[in-house]
Amino acid sequence: MITGTTRLYAIIGDPIAHVRTPMAFNDWFASRKIDAVCLPIHIGRDDLPRGWAGLKSMVNLDGFIVTAPHKGEARQLCDAVEGDGVHTGVVNTVRREKNGRFVGTLLDGRGFVRGLQNEGHKVEGRRFYLAGAGGAGTALAYALAGSGAAALTLHNRTRAKAEKLAAGVKAAFPACDVRLGSANASGHDVAVNATSLGLEPTDGHSFDLGSVDRDALVAEVVMKPDMTPLLIAAKARGHKIHFGIHMLNSQLALMMQFLGLEPTREGA
Ligand SMILES: NC(=O)c1ccc[n+]([C@@H]2O[C@H](COP(=O)([O-])OP(=O)(O)OC[C@H]3O[C@@H](n4cnc5c(N)ncnc54)[C@H](OP(=O)(O)O)[C@@H]3O)[C@@H](O)[C@H]2O)c1
Known part of the structure; x- marks a missing residue:
């Protein structure tokens, strides 16, 4: 059940109706009895900076997945970038740090x-x-x-x-x-x-x-x-x-690790 303490995760994209991340995340949360929910958020192709500011302002949003067409612009908007996001110029996973900074990476x-x-x-x-x-x-x-x-x-x-x-x-x-x-x-x-x-x-x-x-x-x-x-x-x-x-299937565990929801496996 979604309550006042439920943590938020999301996937942002345009279009958004086709995405499967919410099902994968919500099944994963349910199977581990984690009080969190993943929502699809439709942010228009030319509206990411405004959408990003909205995501930043939601203090119970702990992270999100980025899909087309936002992966490149999201990399620019991140406060820091790690891993393959550094070289490729795109990110597909973003987490909120304790200090509120958005840190992105690419896990494809x-x-x-x-x-x-x-x-x-x-x-x-x-x-x-x-x-x-x-x-x-x-x-x-x-x-x-x-x-x-x-x-x-x-x-x-x-x-x-x-x-x-x-x-x-x-x-x-x-x-x-x-x-x-x-x-x-x-x-x-x-x-x-x-x-x-x-x-x-x-x-x-x-x-x-x-x-x-x-x-x-x-x-x-x-x-x-x-x-x-x-x-x-x-x-x-x-x-x-x-x-x-x-x-795709193997990315789910990597996303959960990057978002701090699963311990990092050696060699990850
Ligand atoms: N399994 C997964 O988790 C996963 C994740 C991401 C993507 N994908 C799949 O990967 C595929 C590529 O996606 P993408 O994001 O890389 O697309 P993209 O950025 O548009 O790149 C398309 C690539 O295909 C080449 N290509 C297209 N038509 C071709 C043709 N007729 N002959 C030879 N080469 C051709 C392009 O060559 P040019 O540079 O010459 O145009 C380019 O290298 C898609 O099917 C996508 O669904 C799978």
Whole structure:
């Protein structure tokens, strides 16, 4: 039951009706008997500064999730930024500190990393091929390099974006062997599609599946359908496959940790 002591959490975005965070958070609160609620808050595309001031003024609001189109502007409005939010220029999770400051981070890429680990796939020391340098590709690139990937080969339809991303990741994580690649994904332990290709059954692949090493894992960020054309073809070729939904599911625990609602697990 919502009472006067119930703590508030939220997700902000425009549109907002499609979001699933309130269900995930509220189930999580209920299962742990935590006196908190998560609400969808629709803040118009051009109205974030005014909405932000409103969120700041709500002293029983302890944190919120940020979705499109606000992730970049939210990063600018945060009082401090941590983790992958620093390099990527976007945040998707914001918590209120005791002093009232809003601290943001980006957990998309870390969710992908955690999803791989939860499914038994090591990240540290592995060689990754990553197609896509948009929002998801950028988040994954920093998170993989920041989680100890030995090598990261980046490929994107618009090469200039891959070049910029490679330069940024290299500067942030010099221990990772970051290179620009082509559609040829050979010589890697994991090949990842982080483009929006795969949403439609007629979509092609973002890289040459035939070039992928036989024992390599083929991974997706696209969540719907769960079996994208890439994963169907990869499975038929005998590859191990990894679904896009793992990235989202694994983010929930990371969000709760960042919001101070769950103890941090070693290596998080
Ligand atoms: N599983 C999760 O938790 C999760 C989280 C976030 C996003 N996603 C999914 O990730 C996908 C990408 O999202 P995003 O935010 O990165 O989108 P985005 O920022 O718009 O980037 C789209 C990416 O796809 C590439 N692309 C689009 N059409 C292409 C085509 N016809 N051929 C080759 N490349 C193409 C773009 O290349 P250019 O740069 O050349 O345009 C760019 O790299 C979406 O399906 C989204 O639902 C999943």
